[in-house]
Amino acid sequence: MGRWSCQVVPLPAPTSSPLCSPQLAALACGFVMRLYAGVKDKGFLQQLHLVGLIAQFESLLSTYSEEIGMLEDMEVGISDLQRVTFKITEAKSDDPGDLQPVVSGRREHYTVEVPLPHDVFEALPEEIKEGKLLQVYPVLFNVGINQQQTLAERFGDISSQERINQKNFEILDGYYKSLSDKVPLQYLPCFQTQTDLKELLETLGQNIVTKKRKNVEILWLAGTICRRLNGIRFTSCKSAKDRTSMSVTLEQCALLRDEHELNKDYFVRALDCMRREGCRIENVQKNIKCRKYAFNMLQLMAFPKFYRPPDGTYGKVDT
Known part of the structure; x- marks a missing residue:
């Protein structure tokens, strides 16, 4: 980009x-x-x-x-x-x-x-x-x-x-x-x-x-x-794998929106897609052998809105 x-x-x-x-x-x-x-x-x-x-x-x-x-x-x-x-x-x-x-x-x-x-x-x-x-x-x-x-x-x-x-x-x-x-x-x-x-x-x-x-x-x-x-x-x-992933994907989507004409109506969809399928979840997999960010629902209630991953990508991690 x-x-x-x-x-x-x-x-x-x-x-x-x-x-x-x-x-x-x-x-x-x-x-x-x-x-x-x-x-x-x-x-x-x-x-x-x-x-x-x-x-x-x-x-x-x-x-x-x-x-x-x-x-x-x-x-x-x-x-x-x-x-x-x-x-x-x-x-x-x-x-x-x-x-x-x-x-x-x-x-x-x-x-x-x-x-x-x-x-x-x-x-x-x-x-x-x-x-x-x-x-x-x-x-x-x-x-x-x-x-x-x-x-x-x-x-x-x-x-x-x-x-x-x-x-x-x-x-x-x-x-x-x-x-x-x-x-x-x-x-x-x-x-x-x-x-x-x-x-x-x-x-x-x-x-x-x-x-x-x-x-x-x-x-x-x-x-x-x-x-x-x-x-x-x-x-x-x-x-450098959970909160970092939320911030990096948010920055990427903001650049797509601001510099590459991503329609604002598709912003959240693109953001969820990056967090669900992108390289950040692969990074999590390589670190802990599990494709889930180490958050739970109670923790995410405290997160700013755009730093919350999509359903199904977070939860209890057994390592």
């Missing part, structure tokens, strides 16, 4: 070093995918070496019980990605072994070297071919959507989520301002629904400070802004 979004990995074990972090592996994979997709896009390549790449991580963790610790670990791992830069080199050959990214450096700074085939490398701007280090701007937005988040909002504390979203909004807004100063915005992707980027950011900022339970519009706006900024996206929850 021409829009880049990676749905990824279970949360990491506690670590403060990105070198052993799943986030670094996901970032490297997303960077390489986006680079190959944009190698003929002069505007994107100019953006890449003048400003850098935005990498947005979407989290659906609750701020209650054990998931608080997971969210804190995730925040640290993603924040540490600010220390990572990418360097593009020409590969010795087209052999797959010579095209593997290589990580080097120390805890304070890591460089991921990305070898490219000769023909691809030659298409890059001189600044990149000469070895200029390419910056990454990682941002994390979290909105809990399950029944535990209901408890957190009514009886617990959601200040960590509010702090994370506010902090990362400021990073995202700063990236946009830096981009506006260095790259003509007409080089950014052309969408059918051309809401002004500045307006989208203002709306996102308003939603972040608004006291609204399970405000998933934060995630929708952040995702839209990231795509408009030529960024890469990652979605995860506790296991």
